[in-house]
Each structure stands twice: as C-alpha cells, then as structure tokens.
Amino acid sequence: xxxxxxxxxxxxxxxxxxxxxxxxxxxxxxxxxxxxxxxxxxxxxxxxxxxxxxxxxxxxxxxxxxxxxxxxxxxxxxxxxxxxxxxxxxxxxxxxxxxxxxxxxxxxxxxxxxxxxxxxxxxxxxxxxxxxxxxxxxxxxxxxxxxxxxxxxxxxxxxxxxxxxxxxxxxxxxxxxxxxxxxxxxxxxxxxxxxxxxxxxxxxxxxxxxxxxxxxxxxxxxxxxxxxxxxxxxxxxxxxxxxxxxxxxxxxxxxxxxxxxxxxxxxx
Numbered sequence: 719x720x721x722x723x724x725x726x727x728x729x730x731x732x733x734x735x736x737x738x739x740x741x742x743x744x745x746x747x748x749x750x751x752x753x754x755x756x757x758x759x760x761x762x763x764x765x766x767x768x769x770x771x772x773x774x775x776x777x778x779x780x781x782x783x784x785x786x787x788x789x790x791x792x793x794x795x796x797x798x799x800x801x802x803x804x805x806x807x808x809x810x811x812x813x814x815x816x817x818x819x820x821x822x823x824x825x826x827x828x829x830x831x832x833x834x835x836x837x838x839x840x841x842x843x844x845x846x847x848x849x850x851x852x853x854x855x856x857x858x859x860x861x862x863x864x865x866x867x868x869x870x871x872x873x874x875x876x877x878x879x880x881x882x883x884x885x886x887x888x889x890x891x892x893x894x895x896x897x898x899x900x901x902x903x904x905x906x907x908x909x910x911x912x913x914x915x916x917x918x919x920x921x922x923x924x925x926x927x928x929x930x931x932x933x934x935x936x937x938x939x940x941x942x943x944x945x946x947x948x949x950x951x952x953x954x955x956x957x958x959x960x961x962x963x964x965x966x967x968x969x970x971x972x973x974x975x976x977x978x979x980x981x982x983x984x985x986x
Contacts, residue, residue: 735760750776930956
C-alpha cells in the first residue's frame, strides 16, 4: 500500500512521487507509464517543464493518479495565473488537478499575494483540489497567510541531507504546512557521501533509498526524478527501508546551511 501523508485541507498525498523536471515532452509519456507500472500514484510536473502534454499521454485518462503542476513566473498576477491554470488543464486533458503550486514567489515582483488569492479561488471552484506553493520562504508564507488566512497545503522546497531547511520546516509545522522535498538526493551529490554509503551498506539498501528513507522518517514528502524503470522502482521501494536512530542522527549531522544547490528564492 502506498504510504500517504495528510495535508491541512484533509486530503492525502502519496509520500513518494516522481518528478519530471528536465524530462522532454516526447519522453514524458514513456516515463509516466513506467512510473505507474512500478506502482507510483503521484506524478509532479509544471508548466515550465514543457511536458504536461506528455505526462497526460502517459496517464492515459487515469483519474486515480495524484497530479501536481505549477504556475510559472512568467504568469505572475491574479488574472494571468487563472489563464495559465486553464492552459495547464488543457495540456493535461483534465477537468481538475490534485495540487496546484505557485512555482516561485518572485518577491521582486510583489505579486505572490494576488496570485495566492487566485489559487484560493481555484480551490473554492474545485478545479484545484488542493493548493500550495513551491520555494516559498517564511516571509513569503507570512505574506499570503496575513492577506488571506489560508495556509498552503504544501510547500515544495529544495531539501536534502546537505541542506535540511530546519527553520523553514519548523515554520511549516507551526502552520500545518506539509513539506515536500525537491532534489531530495541533492542532485545526486549526496549519493557518494561516506556516511550515506556506510548506512546503505549496513541496511542492505542503495544510497538513494537510505536518503529517501531519511526524508520519510522526518515526515517529508519526496519527488525524486528518475528516467529508468529500475531506478523508479528502487526509489519507490525506499518506503520499506528501516533506518535506526543512529542512522538518522548521522544524516542529520550532514546539514550545511550554506548547502543550497538551486537559486535562493529571496533573491529573485
């Protein structure tokens, strides 16, 4: 049975999904089919990825799969966000999505509050069953909370053993916001770390499975990217890996506040 987590709107989300960042549209159908075949029930895409149509082809009309997509920063603004959402629905060939996210807060534009108001409208209309954000810091979250009183169901952020976002996770916990990790393996850079390799050998799993099990231990949702069926299956099997307390402590100790690999949202 797929492990699930409960969001603050009462809906559940699979704890492990697969991401499609950098997957070309003409390959997205194959990868989506492979993911579903090995047991995934969540696929994560975005307007910016340019592969929503391919994901839709791979879904083949299945309504039992949790689909996440995101609003790109070229469509910042209340009405622009609504139009962009309609385009994503058309690309995905769906009447609704399970989760719609603001991809980046873009504080330099000052429009994340009005966009969040648009997403609240989409949720109220039932076309976005759950709504959330991606790459929002605590300040951006406070802005939308203060303006609407509506907390995102989820914040999808860069999070891996080398950059653990502890302060932001504490803010999420305080406000009932689920944390979902993108680049959960540190873009592959954490796989050869001696601590990770040692733990994987001790537990009879792969380094990727050890890292994903660490995320799950901390109540984090994850969306690792993989293009081969074997890796997709191996990542999903991380849900069955049991780490010991000493393993968790050892991975916790790898945190580096300067370990961010992607852009700093506060600087955009």
